[in-house]
Amino acid sequence: MNSFVLILIMIGLGAIIGGVTNSLAIKMLFRPYRPIYLGKFKLPLTPGLIPKRQEELAQQLGKMVVEHLLTADGLRRKLEGPVFQNQMTTWAQNEAGKLMEKPTALHQVLERVGVNTSAGDVESRLVDWIEKRYHHVMNDYRDQPLKDLLSDEWKVKVDEGTDQAATYIQSSVTDYLKSAEGKEKVVNLIENYLENQGFFGSMISSFMGSESLADRVYPAILTYVQKAETNEWLKDMLHTEIRKMMEQPVRVFEDKIGPDTIGHILAESVAKSMPIEEWMERSVKDWTKPFQDKVIQEFVPMLVVKGIGWLSDQIEGLMESMHLSEIVQEEVNAFQLDRLEDMVLGISRREFKMITYLGALLGGAIGLLQGMIVILLG
Incomplete structure (x- = not known):
């Protein structure tokens, strides 16, 4: 046989064997997807490498993602970076x-x-909330004296109000006594008193002559009521009573009406004063x-x-509670092998072709070397 033809044949055979072998090796990464049996005998190298090691691959990928790729420090740097915060x-x-x-x-x-x-439901909820807040707040103040709950400003206002109340009482009593009804009341009171005194009352009336005792006492009463000292007396009396009230605990005043009654009335008054329907339409x-x-x-x-x-x-705790490695492992295990193959080949198809061509090239070179050895030895 012509030596040149022999060398060409051996180069071709070597190139075919090298190319087919590399192509088959690439395909055997994924194929077959499942083991192949002849009777009870399983063919070697079935299934392919990746299907056979899919579970181990999933475990390793899970560890790699958590320990090297998606780490707490890496996520923290990303979160705290100015670019991410601005975004x-x-x-x-x-x-x-x-x-x-x-x-x-x-x-x-x-x-x-x-x-x-609905307005009714919102109002009802508001009433319940205000009642609860009232009792919650009052639990802290019921046993405290009333004076401890008032600010200095309010204490001054109470004193001023007391003085005004004394003046108002004096003025009201004076106006009433000056009226015909008031004068009549005073006269009737004095006359009834004298009549109830029997002989002593008759004796006093006889001493007065034609002018009744009431006509003489009424101007004195009216003059005394209008005096400044009467106003001071009223002020002192009211201030004394107010101080006594201020020393009483808040519970005393609340119990006179009832805490539940006060809370409910307060809550209903506040709730009804609010334009709930108008607010809801805004x-x-x-x-x-x-x-x-x-x-x-x-x-x-x-x-x-x-x-x-x-x-x-909280990133470490969140990552630990999410079990990221298990999630990756489950996703990889559940991944369809044909899709995985398409993805890998889609990314590396050109490189795999180059590996196939490289196999053919090496096979051809080996065939050339073998042909030359055969010719030299033959």
């Missing part, structure tokens, strides 16, 4: 702005989250308009920074 702040500001610009009524927003917004935009700029420019950035800081502090 999150901008996104949160945009979302907050959109939310606060909505023309949707408040009751519609609440209904979407499952909250009953839009989110109307509610948030007075403080939109403050929320967007100050509150949202502060909330983002605090939220990222909290998340950064």
